[in-house]
Amino acid sequence: MDSLTQIVLGATVGEAVLGKKVGNKAMLYGAIAGTIPDLDVLANLFTDTITAIEIHRGFTHSIFFSVLFAPILGWLVSKIEKKSGVGWKGWSWLFFWTLITHPVLDGFTTWGTQFFWPFEYRVAFKNIFVIDPLYTIPFLFFLVLTMFQKRSSPKRQKYNRLGLIVSSCYLIITLVLKGVTYQKFTNALQEQNIYYRQIQTKPAPLNAILWTANVETSDAFLIGDYSLFDTQPITFYSFPKNHHLLGDWIHKPNIKRLIKIAEGGWFTISKKEENLFFNDLRFGLLNNDPENPEFTFSYKLIEKEGVIYAEETEKNREDAQKLMAELWERIMGN
Incomplete structure (x- = not known):
């Protein structure tokens, strides 16, 4: 989730x-701790794109990290807050x-x-977008x-507990909606006589x-979308895999790493001006144009001295503004 949400969760x-x-x-200390796991993004400053992707939400987002660093941070804060009356165990x-x-x-x-x-x-349950105002606000x-x-007021505990209950209930609701919409998609595929190998569903940005x-x-x-306000059948748009465009590159170590990151196969290859792009499908499109698709996460593949490197394509403010306008219109139904 986004940093603000993690700060709120940590503080609560x-x-x-x-x-x-x-x-x-x-x-205060809960909010600080809530941001610590995301410090793995600093890997972008010190390593290549593929390694940074592999590091993100890895070690720092594990049970092992929490068990290892909780007592260390607890000891440090117990020394800073000696007058609090809370010892190392409590802070840990x-x-x-x-x-x-x-x-x-x-x-x-x-x-x-x-x-x-x-x-x-x-x-990855894929039932909530990384930024969802209905969860955070x-x-x-x-x-x-x-x-x-x-500190001693019963209302303090009541309000804090309500925050945890309301946010948890919203997560449960999104899981239910995921189940409902999954059924909608699979029914549509069956009605349209589309044979498929596997399907993944997820919420669109900023909403459920x-x-x-x-x-x-x-x-x-195939990529399709469904709004709870829809009244027309679901339309699926086709995007060729084009994995053959990789040629011998498909055996290169860094390409194998990218394929693994894309959960083993959820990617397409596109070619623009003699350059190859690796498009990670898991995070959808930046536009609704099947003729000229722009994927949220797309990497330009560059070969240097026999090694393949990935360079993430830049996004600008116009991309975001266009996406938001199209998103709002689509949420309201087809």
């Missing part, structure tokens, strides 16, 4: 663990729960997390209410009303 969990004893300091519990809930929440997104690192298994509202209550499906066929991927 910190309050639940130590709010009675240290008041708003529990929120705060950091453990705030660190572990970060990847748990991320596990519901499309990207998912390597929660069981070093085992190569990614947890109510959560933030109850956190602010909690913040302005006295519009959902998209990636469908694998023998030589292409």
Whole structure:
């Protein structure tokens, strides 16, 4: 999830663990801990694109990381907050729960997390977008209410608990909606006599009303979307895999790494001006133009001295503005 959401979650969990004893300091340290796992993005400054992608939501988003660093951070803060009356154990519990809930929440997104690192298994339920105002805003509202209550006030616990309950209920609702929309997509494929190998569904950006499906066929991927307000049949657009364009490159180590990142095969290859692009399908399109598709995550493949490198294509503000306009119109139904 986005940084604001993780800060809110960390602060709320910190309050639940130590709010009675240290008041708003529990929120402060919880909020700090809620951002720590995402420091793995700093890998972008020190390594190549493919390695940075592999690192993201890996070690720092694992149970191992939480167990290892919670007592270290707990010891450090216990030395800083000697007058708090809370010892090393209490602060360690705060950091453990705030660190572990970060990847748990991320596990519901499309990207998912390597929660069981070093085992190569990614947890990704794909039922909530990384930024969802309907999840974050109510959560933030109850956190602010909690913040302005006295430490001993029963309302403080009540508001904090309500924030956790409301946000958790929303996650459950999105899981239900995922099940409902999955059935809509599979029924549509059956009605249109489309044979497919596998299907993945996920919410569109910023909401849980519009959902998209990636469908694998023998030589292409189909992408369709469905809004809860739709009244017309689902339309699927075809995008050729074009894996053959890789030629001998498909055996190159870095190409194999990219394919693994794309969950083993959810990618297409496109060619523009003699350049090859690796398009990760899991995160959808930036536009609704099947003739000239622009994928959210697309990497230009560059060969230097026999090694293939990936360079992420740049996105600009116009892309985002266009996407938002099209997204709102599509949410309202077909």
